[in-house]
Amino acid sequence: MTIVYGERSFRYETDGSRVSRVPLEHPTGRRSTVRVGTHNARVPGPLGTTRWSHDSAGRLYQEVEVQVIDKAHLAMHGLLTPCWEATVEQLRLLDATLALVPPDHLQRLLRAKPDGFHVVSSTPRGAGTSYMGGANVANDDPLTSFDDTRCILITHGALWQNRHLGVCPTALHEIGHVMTRAGNGLSYATFDADRERELRLAGASGEVSRNPGELEALCNAYMYFLCYGADDPPVRRFGDRPTDPQRDRRTRDALRALPAFTRLSGDWQSRYRER
Ligand SMILES: [Zn+2]
Numbered sequence: 001m002t003i004v005y006g007e008r009s010f011r012y013e014t015d016g017s018r019v020s021r022v023p024l025e026h027p028t029g030r031r032s033t034v035r036v037g038t039h040n041a042r043v044p045g046p047l048g049t050t051r052w053s054h055d056s057a058g059r060l061y062q063e064v065e066v067q068v069i070d071k072a073h074l075a076m077h078g079l080l081t082p083c084w085e086a087t088v089e090q091l092r093l094l095d096a097t098l099a100l101v102p103p104d105h106l107q108r109l110l111r112a113k114p115d116g117f118h119v120v121s122s123t124p125r126g127a128g129t130s131y132m133g134g135a136n137v138a139n140d141d142p143l144t145s146f147d148d149t150r151c152i153l154i155t156h157g158a159l160w161q162n163r164h165l166g167v168c169p170t171a172l173h174e175i176g177h178v179m180t181r182a183g184n185g186l187s188y189a190t191f192d193a194d195r196e197r198e199l200r201l202a203g204a205s206g207e208v209s210r211n212p213g214e215l216e217a218l219c220n221a222y223m224y225f226l227c228y229g230a231d232d233p234p235v236r237r238f239g240d241r242p243t244d245p246q247r248d249r250r251t252r253d254a255l256r257a258l259p260a261f262t263r264l265s266g267d268w269q270s271r272y273r274e275r
Contacts, residue, residue, distance in 0.1 A: 029069040032085065035061040035121040037131020037157030046160060061121075061131045061157070068119070077103035082116035084151065090119055090159045097167040100226045100235075102268045105179060105260065112178045115151035117171060123153050123210075132157040133210050134170040136177040152178075167235055172226050173209075176219030185259030186222055195254065198245050208246070220246045225255045229271035249274065 038045055038060050041052045045062035052060040066087050073080040074091065076098040083094055094117060098106065110116070123135040135153040158170035179186035188196040202208050203216035224247035227239030241247045255261060256272055 029067040029087075031065055032068045033063060033065050034068075034156050035063050035131055036160045037061045037122070037155060038161070039132060057129070059129070059131055066156075073116075074098055076101075077106055079103070079106050079110060081106065081110060082114075082151075084115070084118040086117070086119045089163070090156075093159055093163060093166065093168050094154075094171060097171045100167060100172065100230055101175060102261075102264050104264060104268075105175060105184075108181075108184050109152075109175050109178050112181065113149075113151050118151045118153050119156060119159065120153050121156055123155060128210065130157075130210050131155055132161065134158055134174045136174045165235060165238060166232065167227070167230075169223050169227065169238070172223035173219045176222035177215065179222060179260055180215050180218065185261075185263065186218065187258065188218060190257040191251070191254040195245065195250055199251075202245070217246055221251050221255060222260075225252060225272065228252065229268075 036046050038052060041060055042050060044050050045052060046064045047062045052062055054060050068085045068087055069091070070085060072083045072086060072091055074083055074095050076095065081094075081098060083091060086094065101109070122129050122131050123133060132155055134155060152171070152174040154168065154171055154174070159168055162169055176186060178184065188199070191199070199217035199221065200214040203214045203218070204212050206212035208220055209216035224239040224241075224244075227235050228247070230236045230239065239247055242249065245251060252272070252274070256269075261269065261272065
């Protein structure tokens with residue numbers, strides 16, 4: 001099933017003889033029981049309460065029934081990005097998220113991950129299993145048992161956590177991992193030595209990401225920078241925090257000078273100017 005998002009409607013294509021076009025308000029899909037995780041049990045979950053279940057390892061989640069669409073395509077910048085097993089609300093979040101991604105970066109994402117995004121209950125990684133965050137198999141998550149290098153995994157918990165922001169920062173972080181691949185132009189090359197060391201250490205310590213790694217804080221910096229380029233004031237503010245080395249002026253100046261951003265069109269570069 002294919003959905004193209006635009007003009008307040010979805011277009012569906014089916015592999016069988018089912019739906020051809022359905023309005024946004026009445027999407028088809030199937031019921032699925034999923035787990036939505038949290039980092040903060042004091043905040044009500046999708047069940048509307050703060051009663052969270054926990055699995056044998058103590059990880060918190062609420063189990064809910066949702067309507068998911070097996071496969072959708074979000075149309076953005078003239079490209080179609082596949083999204084698997086997302087709800088309509090999640091497709092809206094992912095659509096708004098893709099609007100923050102420069103077309104050149106989205107092209108590189110789809111070349112590396114032709115199956116786009118797959119929304120899952122957990123990122124299965126043995127003891128590192130989590131109901132939060134995302135996973136980028138073969139980039140930051142070589143140990144996962146989920147055998148799929150063609151897509152990025154995003155948990156229901158990650159989409160739930162930032163739904164009020166209207167975008168999914170986790171998805172941007174995972175695109176950042178793709179952008180750190182050779183030739184894609186995201187690296188520490190333009191960072192001064194102190195800042196590079198600071199970010200590498202923060203990433204390696206595991207304090208910024210579930211998976212410790214020296215690129216984790218760089219991918220966060222990329223995520224915040226794309227948010228800084230947003231028109232929506234809350235999203236822009238989310239991307240700007242002078243006390244956080246991942247989203248302060250010094251890091252933005254380094255990011256602006258990277259090939260990932262210098263090769264963008266003038267329109268896109270101007271989004272990231274200091275204001
Ligand atoms: Zn990561």
